Structure formats: structure tokens, C-alpha cells
Amino acid sequence: MKEKLVVIGNGMAGIRAVEELLKIAPDTYEISVFGAEPYGNYNRIMLSPVLAGEKTIDEIMLNDEQWYVDNGITLHKGKEVTEIDRVNRKVISADGTTEEYDRLLIATGSSPFIISVPGHDLEGVVPFRDIQDVNQMLDAASKHKHAVVIGGGLLGLEAANGLKEQGMNVTVVHLMDSLMERQLDQPASAMLKSSLEERGLQFILEAQTEAILGKDRVEKVRFKDGTEIYTDLVVMAVGIRPDFTLAEKAGIHCERGIVVNDTMQTFDPRVYSVGECVQHRGQTYGLVAPLFEMARVCANHLGQHGIGRYEGTVTSTKLKVTGIDLFSAGDFNGDENTESLVFQDAARGVYRKLVVQDNRIKGAVMYGDTIDGAWYFDLMRDETDISDFRDKLLFGQAHLGDSGHGEEHRVISLSDNAEVCGCNGVCKGDIVKAITEKKLFTLEDVRAHTKASSSCGSCTGMVEALLAHTVGGDYSVAPHLKPMCGCTEHSHDVVRESIGKIELKSIPDVMSVLDWDTPDGCPKCRMALNYYLLCAWPGEYQDASQSRFINERAHANIQKDGTYSVIPRMWGGDTTPKELRAIAEVAEKYKVKTVHVTGGQRIALFGLKKDELPAVWNDLNKSGLVSGHAYGKALRTVKTCVGKEWCRFGTQDSTQMGIELEKMTWGCWTPHKFKLAVSGCPRNCAEATIKDMGVVCVDSGYELHVGGNGGIKVRVTDFLCAIKTEEEVKEYCAAFMQLYREKAHYLERTAPWIERVGLTYVKEHIVEDEESRKVLAERFLYSQKFSQDDPWKERAEGSDKHEFEPLKELVADLKAG
Amino acid sequence: MNENWIEVGSVDDVPVQGARVVKTEGGDIAIFRTEKDEIFALRDKCPHKGGPLSQGFVHGKKVACPMHNWNINLDSGIAVAPDEGCAARYPIMIKDGNILLSLTPDEGASDN
Ligand code: SRM
Ligand SMILES: Cc1cc2nc3c(=O)[nH]c(=O)nc-3n(C[C@H](O)[C@H](O)[C@H](O)COP(=O)(O)OP(=O)(O)OC[C@H]3O[C@@H](n4cnc5c(N)ncnc54)[C@H](O)[C@@H]3O)c2cc1C
Ligand code: SF4
Ligand code: FES
Numbered sequence: 001m002k003e004k005l006v007v008i009g010n011g012m013a014g015i016r017a018v019e020e021l022l023k024i025a026p027d028t029y030e031i032s033v034f035g036a037e038p039y040g041n042y043n044r045i046m047l048s049p050v051l052a053g054e055k056t057i058d059e060i061m062l063n064d065e066q067w068y069v070d071n072g073i074t075l076h077k078g079k080e081v082t083e084i085d086r087v088n089r090k091v092i093s094a095d096g097t098t099e100e101y102d103r104l105l106i107a108t109g110s111s112p113f114i115i116s117v118p119g120h121d122l123e124g125v126v127p128f129r130d131i132q133d134v135n136q137m138l139d140a141a142s143k144h145k146h147a148v149v150i151g152g153g154l155l156g157l158e159a160a161n162g163l164k165e166q167g168m169n170v171t172v173v174h175l176m177d178s179l180m181e182r183q184l185d186q187p188a189s190a191m192l193k194s195s196l197e198e199r200g201l202q203f204i205l206e207a208q209t210e211a212i213l214g215k216d217r218v219e220k221v222r223f224k225d226g227t228e229i230y231t232d233l234v235v236m237a238v239g240i241r242p243d244f245t246l247a248e249k250a251g252i253h254c255e256r257g258i259v260v261n262d263t264m265q266t267f268d269p270r271v272y273s274v275g276e277c278v279q280h281r282g283q284t285y286g287l288v289a290p291l292f293e294m295a296r297v298c299a300n301h302l303g304q305h306g307i308g309r310y311e312g313t314v315t316s317t318k319l320k321v322t323g324i325d326l327f328s329a330g331d332f333n334g335d336e337n338t339e340s341l342v343f344q345d346a347a348r349g350v351y352r353k354l355v356v357q358d359n360r361i362k363g364a365v366m367y368g369d370t371i372d373g374a375w376y377f378d379l380m381r382d383e384t385d386i387s388d389f390r391d392k393l394l395f396g397q398a399h400l401g402d403s404g405h406g407e408e409h410r411v412i413s414l415s416d417n418a419e420v421c422g423c424n425g426v427c428k429g430d431i432v433k434a435i436t437e438k439k440l441f442t443l444e445d446v447r448a449h450t451k452a453s454s455s456c457g458s459c460t461g462m463v464e465a466l467l468a469h470t471v472g473g474d475y476s477v478a479p480h481l482k483p484m485c486g487c488t489e490h491s492h493d494v495v496r497e498s499i500g501k502i503e504l505k506s507i508p509d510v511m512s513v514l515d516w517d518t519p520d521g522c523p524k525c526r527m528a529l530n531y532y533l534l535c536a537w538p539g540e541y542q543d544a545s546q547s548r549f550i551n552e553r554a555h556a557n558i559q560k561d562g563t564y565s566v567i568p569r570m571w572g573g574d575t576t577p578k579e580l581r582a583i584a585e586v587a588e589k590y591k592v593k594t595v596h597v598t599g600g601q602r603i604a605l606f607g608l609k610k611d612e613l614p615a616v617w618n619d620l621n622k623s624g625l626v627s628g629h630a631y632g633k634a635l636r637t638v639k640t641c642v643g644k645e646w647c648r649f650g651t652q653d654s655t656q657m658g659i660e661l662e663k664m665t666w667g668c669w670t671p672h673k674f675k676l677a678v679s680g681c682p683r684n685c686a687e688a689t690i691k692d693m694g695v696v697c698v699d700s701g702y703e704l705h706v707g708g709n710g711g712i713k714v715r716v717t718d719f720l721c722a723i724k725t726e727e728e729v730k731e732y733c734a735a736f737m738q739l740y741r742e743k744a745h746y747l748e749r750t751a752p753w754i755e756r757v758g759l760t761y762v763k764e765h766i767v768e769d770e771e772s773r774k775v776l777a778e779r780f781l782y783s784q785k786f787s788q789d790d791p792w793k794e795r796a797e798g799s800d801k802h803e804f805e806p807l808k809e810l811v812a813d814l815k816a817g
Numbered sequence: 818m819n820e821n822w823i824e825v826g827s828v829d830d831v832p833v834q835g836a837r838v839v840k841t842e843g844g845d846i847a848i849f850r851t852e853k854d855e856i857f858a859l860r861d862k863c864p865h866k867g868g869p870l871s872q873g874f875v876h877g878k879k880v881a882c883p884m885h886n887w888n889i890n891l892d893s894g895i896a897v898a899p900d901e902g903c904a905a906r907y908p909i910m911i912k913d914g915n916i917l918l919s920l921t922p923d924e925g926a927s928d929n
Contacts, residue, residue, distance in 0.1 A: 449899045520834065520852040523874040523881045546834040550872045550883040558883055562869045807837035807848055808825040
């Protein structure tokens, strides 16, 4: 017999929890849901666009009634629960419907706050919370002319804008002296007010409502100072109050909300609660992002996975009034311990303020141009050290060496058939359509449904901007720490730390100890885990080749026609007639279609069949040619120029330096590919300043540069330090690579890694702390002992035979076809 | 149905969480082995753009195509939603640790 789960509240948080539960443990419960509203489940935050006539009710339904049927859920719609009987474990609704429960989930949301001035119950006074309220407002707008909105917060302004769009004459009345004072500082608030005035809204600030007057229907609003205004409709949008009367009546401990712990349990462990009705660590919430996070954690415990804790959420705010861009997050007012960075251009209507403490962003307010809101919000949540780019911070992410993508967020103004994702050929229109039709909320959803942003990721910003714009509000579930992938709750950092601390030494170990949700992971996590284990336990860990991408498994790069490419190493870009002859012979013997000089100073052979590879490698090996790892998340090439041996400007022997670096580092696996270069003078012919690590020779020695990237997003290196001797170059290089190997997330190249952790962090470990540098370099060299066997040689000699041979060759005819 | 079973090798010849290829005149067939030692056979051609599924990444009862990362269900040959498409699936029988394959694709499975 399945256990019974009863959910009270058919809103955004309750049903999200049910959805999450169905994903991870579909067969655990027999589920029934009570909803006081007579519909399926809808997207409450989209009521504002509905009021403004930009959406219809149908368009904002998240789960229609068929969804409940399809998932075997009993929906009691239009039935308000009036009693919870905890002794007999059942709930009873106003019409007498009763359900018994083994577990109960309370998700009753909140109620709009109605100020109890005389006349508040007259006809024509409405709150702004549900479909019924919106219908009332639309009805009033079709018959009447004047509206007053009490409350100049987020909801009030969205209501006012909507009614204005419906043709009404709207006055917003606010108790405070500035609008949205909880989300905006004074300057931003003033800018908002003037642009709303330009659109025709009227404001009365610092006004206290004394009474609402009228005979059958509202006619006037009177204020404390005696003034009165005529109106046909009053919308009360002065705040919300967590709805916990039912829970409190049942004896569940409540304060300002239903008190829950980090696993979303109330004081009665059988009873869970999520959404606006809860109070967690003293905090109540009124935005969806935290509620979605709560829902995830709750589902996880209901599904008996028993991991994951809710630890609170940092929220950010946007106003869903078309044409007005506004963003705020965190502590944007600051105090005596903080500093403010401010950018203001009144003529363009742009304002930005960042509140900073100890070089971390604590809060942000933006008005007019909110393109970088998501970026600041990320920096804030990750507590990123901003000292390295503080001078450019206010100008936004586009000014951080992100060439070619500076305009990316202008996406909103693009036409529908403009291509957003170049990798998968996805246009703006497709993405917007998927978001609205399939009701997508998160970046991951959009990736799964459209493939946009699922490949190189350079359009991620654009897709996020589209999401934010299309679903409005706080679209993304913004967990404090991003899980590695869908198979686990844990972040990359937590997993790596556990591998070391708990001494986990195989992929199955990691998955069982850390409670993976899937039996054997997915490509994302297994490839990452294989790398993390290899890095943590050099010489000890048995590489799991089936947890590697085909290229690394086969030690060659798969091509679009299923053939493979072979690129042998050319140390520091030098070669010899003997090597060239060997390559030429192989090319002829195996009828290689294309022989190409690569961008990495070596020669590639394209179009080889997989079963020929071991023989090809054998032939190359004979002339001393080994694997170039052009297929791996590994040390790739060390590009060099001819340097002082030949060049009239050369200051040091850059070629020899490059060869020695390549001999030291080849064979090494890294979180993403790693490229080095050495230039003989600052003319920099080897392009050292767009490599993961670049060495530029100067008269007095060597300059080291790190974190460069050609490719998708060009990033010029940061200058690390200048040093004198060749030995030092090697030590710094080994130490830097090891720090990157140990600290970066899998598939994070040095450029984004350094942007995440900060150059200061790298300097602290590599430049300023000699001890740390030496220890890192030693660890690097130690692990190299186990990785410098040529993988091609091993395979040419017969290891991994199964990888290269068919299981069987049949000559029989294929029967049907 | 007239099944003509052909022995193609032993279960141990196929790596766990991996695949091997059986070459036939009608094209390659990929034989997969999951972490739970289940064996499946699909046409070695991804419904997306024909990528060789045998070179893919086996996880759960799925394989991720090496070309553009579509996921294909091993037991049905059907692409995991939201992707759409199907790789033909072939009957398999295990006898004394050996894999027997029929070259007649399962009914309902399209063979393209
Ligand atoms: C062969 C080569 C092009 C050529 O004909 O010259 C090449 C070919 C590929 N590059 Fe590259 N890249 C080659 C030099 C480069 C360079 C130039 C360089 O190294 O100086 C760059 C820009 C520099 C950089 O990496 O910062 C480059 C930036 C990329 C990127 C973008 C990386 C990024 O961080 O933005 C990718 C995509 C990726 O790795 O995810 C990529 C991916 C690829 C892949 C692996 C795509 C794939 O998965 O199939 C191509 C494999 C072909 C094959 O079968 O081997 N390739 N690629 C070059 C091989 C160099 C070598 O000898 O190993
Ligand atoms: C107009 C508007 C715009 C908004 N815009 C944004 C935005 O842009 N961004 C953002 O993040 N958030 C926004 N919000 C807030 C967001 O909608 C809420 O945070 C979210 O809906 C709360 O989810 P919940 O499940 O806790 O409550 P609800 O969605 O309110 O669900 C609670 C449900 O429980 C039902 N219920 C209550 N008591 C009982 C009972 N005893 N028996 C049966 N059923 C009961 C209620 O009828 C209701 O349907 C907006 C809200 C409104 C009203
Ligand atoms: S880097 Fe300088 S020394 Fe080297 S080849 Fe270029 S110009 Fe000549
Ligand atoms: S060919 Fe398989 S995913 Fe494209």
C-alpha cells in the first residue's frame, strides 16, 4: 500500500513540490491536493501581464486539470480546507470532503493585507492576488474610468500600470515619501516615479488613507489631511500576510509564519510546509525563487532521499512593467561599513549603484539599464572578490574583455528570426515560443527543450535575458550553490572536498556515499568525477575509461563521419625531417585524405578508421612520435617562436624553453584543455597572451601571464609576475597548473576560473607564498610520474583492444529493412 | 516470428557501461552493456544526424550520442524527450553468457 500525501494549497510552491517529487520518486505516494481556487495550477506572477492585456489566463496555466489526471493525483478544486485533525491524521474541507494522510504538505501561501479603514468592504475595493481579483479589475475597467491603487510597492505599481493599459485614469497612493522603498534607494526611486508619470500615472505620496466612501459602491477615498479624490475602483496592494490560520488552529507552531526547519518540516514531523506561508530561520519570503528551492528540498525529503537542506535564499527584484528596467538585490542602502560605487546618467535615464564591503558586492540597484543585473547578482551570491576588476565593474560584464559579445544582451530588441544560439541554430522566436508554450522557468529547461545554450554556452547570457524578459519576475531557481548536474544536490566544490576528506576512491563510492539520485550518473557528472578522482589520487586511482568522452577513450578525435584524427606531438613546435618523413609515410600508407597544419603548430592527419588507429600509432611511435592529446581535457600544445637562436629581437631561447615546458607538462589531465606558449620578446609572435599560461621573454628574464583564452570568448591574460631564471619558469608553471587542476571545476577553462576566484587568489598561492608554490609544484611533478606513458604506445601494443575492434563481422544479409 | 539467432560474442566482451559494434552487410549494429549488465542492440546510427551510437556514453539505460549529445533509450531506441526520433532495435538473447542477436529489427521500430 502506498502512503498517502495530502497537499493543502494548489499554488506555485505546493505544486512545484509535487512536480519535484514526481521527478525523483513517482511511485511513493498516493497524492491528493486541495485548492481553494477553482482552477488547476497557474503562474501567479503572470497576473500582472494578464491585467495589462499582454497575456491571457490560458497562457499562464502551468498544469491544467488533465495533468492531475495523468499523474494519478486527486484534485479537490474549489475546496477550502477548514480543519486539520492531527490525531486521526485527516484533513476536512468546508464542504465536508475528507482525506487521510501519512504526510501532509501545507502550502497555503499568503493573503493580501487589507487595511481596515471604514469602507474597506464596499463593492469596488479589491486586492491583487488571484484570477478572481484580476477579473474584477478587468470588469471595472470596462465600465468605469477612475482607479486608485493604495500601495506604491512592486504589486501596486504593476496593478496601476495594468489598469492604465486598460484605459483607466490611475492614481497611486503611497504612505512613504518614495516608491518601492524596500527595493530601491532614493535616486532610483525618483527616476522610476518620473518615468511612470511620463506614462500618465499620478502619484500622491506620504498620504494616509482615512476612509473609503460610497453608498453601494466606492465613490471616494479620503485622506488624513482631509483631501478626497473621486474613484470607481480601489485596489489595495499594501502587502501580504503569510496564511497560517489553518495550521495554527491545528496546533502547529507558528510565529509570523508556519515555523519550519531546514528540511521544511514543521514541529509535527509528519507535516511539511513550503511557500509564502512559512517562516524559515526567522525569514518569510514573497518571491518565487526561494519557494522553488524550498520545494526541491521538501520533495527530496518526502521522496525519502533524505539529503539536501534549505539554507535560505538571497533574492532579487525586478518590476514587470514593460519598458521599465529596474533591478535590485541585497543590501542596497549600505551602512557605515560599506562603500558605494555609483554611476548616473540622468539624460539617458540610467542609474547603477553597487554596495561593496571588503571587495564583495553586498547589494545592487539598477535603473534604466539592467543588463548586468544577473551578473552582479551572481557575483554577490558567489561572494566573488571584485578587487581585480573593480575599476570596470560599473560598466558591466561587456567591458571585461568579452570581445564580440558586448551587445549580447540587446537580445530583447532582436527580431524573432535572429539567431541566438549559433551552435545549434536556434532563433530568438523558437526560444520565446518554447518558454511560453512549454512554460519553462529555468535555463536548464530551455537547454533541454531548444538546445539553445547547451553547447559552447556563449549565448547563455542572451538566453537568460530572454527568460527573464519572457517569464518576468524572478525567473530562475537560484540555488545558493549550483549542483554539479541533475544527478546530485551537491556542488562541484562540495564533491571535491568530500573526495579528499572522506577518502573516496572510485566513482561508485562517491555516488553511494554522497547519495546520487541516479544509479550510475550521467555524462556530465561521471566525466567530472573521473577527473576529480584522478587528480586527488595520482598513481592510485584506476582510470574509468567508460566515464570518459569518446575522444579520450579512443585517444583520437571523432569526426562528423565517424572517422578519427591523429595529431602527434611536435615538441615546442619544432620538428625534424625524420618526423616529417614518418608522417608522410603514414599519410600515404593509410590513404589519409587530409594532412593539415593545425593552429597549434603541428600536423594533423584526418579521416582514419578506428580499427586502423593502433597500427598508425605503431608506425608513428617508431620515429619517436607520441600522442599530442589534441583530443583531451589535457595539456595540448606549447606554442613557441624561434627566439634568440635566430631572431634579431629575441631575448631568450624561447623555443628551448617551450620544449622543456612541454616535456614537463605533457600527458597531464586538466579540468579543461590547457595551452601554453613562449614568445622570445614582447612582439609576442607565439601569441602568449591568449594562452592559459604564456611566457614572454624579456631582457631581464621572463614575464608570466595567465588565464588567456582564444576561442569563443577571447580573453587576454592577466600579468602574474616577472621572474629571472628558467628554473623558476618551470616551478611557477607547475604550481599554476596544479592550482588550476585542484581548484577549477571540470570543464572550466583557466579564463573563467580566474574570473571566478580572482587573480589575487592565484597570486596569493603562486607568487606571494613561496612555500605554497613549491608544494603545489611538487604535487604536480609527482602526479606527472604516472601520466607520462604514451597512451598510443600502450594501445599499439595491444591494451584496450576491445575499443578498436568490432565485436563481430557478419556477412549475412540484413533481413528486413 | 521467425527469429534467426546469431552468436556474436560473450557478454564479457562488451565493457560495462560501454558498447561494441557488430558489422553486417546492412550496416553496423551497436551492442550495449549497462552498469546492471543488461545487453541491448540498436542500429549504430543516431536518429539525429546519424552519429555512431556505439561511440557514445552509456549511463543508466541510455546512451548519449557522441556527436551532439542526444540521449537515446537503449530499451526502445527512442530519443529521450524533448528530442524526437528512433533508432531501430534488435532482439537479443543471452545464453550461457553468450550474446545471440537477431538481424530482424523489432516490430514497430523504424529502421532508418
Ligand atoms: C585541429 C585544430 C584546428 C586546425 O586545423 O588548426 C582544432 C580543432 C578542433 N578544435 Fe580547436 N583546434 C585547433 C586549435 C585551436 C586554437 C588555436 C591554438 O591552440 O592556438 C584555439 C583557440 C585558442 C584557445 O583554445 O584558447 C581553439 C579553440 C577551440 C575551442 C574553443 C575553446 C574555448 O575555450 O573557447 C574549442 C571548443 C572546446 O574546446 O570546447 C575547440 C575544439 C576543437 C575540436 C576538438 C572540436 C571537436 O570537438 O571536434 C576540433 C577537433 C578537430 C580534430 O579532430 O582534431 N577548439 N582550437 C587545432 C588543433 C591544434 C593542435 O595542434 O592541437
Ligand atoms: C500579481 C502578482 C505578481 C507577482 N510577481 C512576482 C514576480 O514578478 N516575481 C516573483 O518572484 N514573485 C511574484 N509574485 C509572488 C509570487 O506569486 C508568490 O510568491 C507565489 O505565488 C507564492 O506561492 P505559494 O504557493 O506560497 O502561494 P500561492 O501561489 O498563493 O498558493 C497558495 C494557494 O493555496 C490556496 N489555499 C490557501 N489556503 C487554503 C486552504 N485552507 N485550503 C485550500 N487551499 C488553500 C490558495 O487559494 C492558493 O491558491 C507575484 C504575486 C502576485 C500576486
Ligand atoms: S617573439 Fe620576438 S624574437 Fe621571437 S620571433 Fe617574434 S619578434 Fe622575433
Ligand atoms: S548525430 Fe547523434 S546527437 Fe546529433
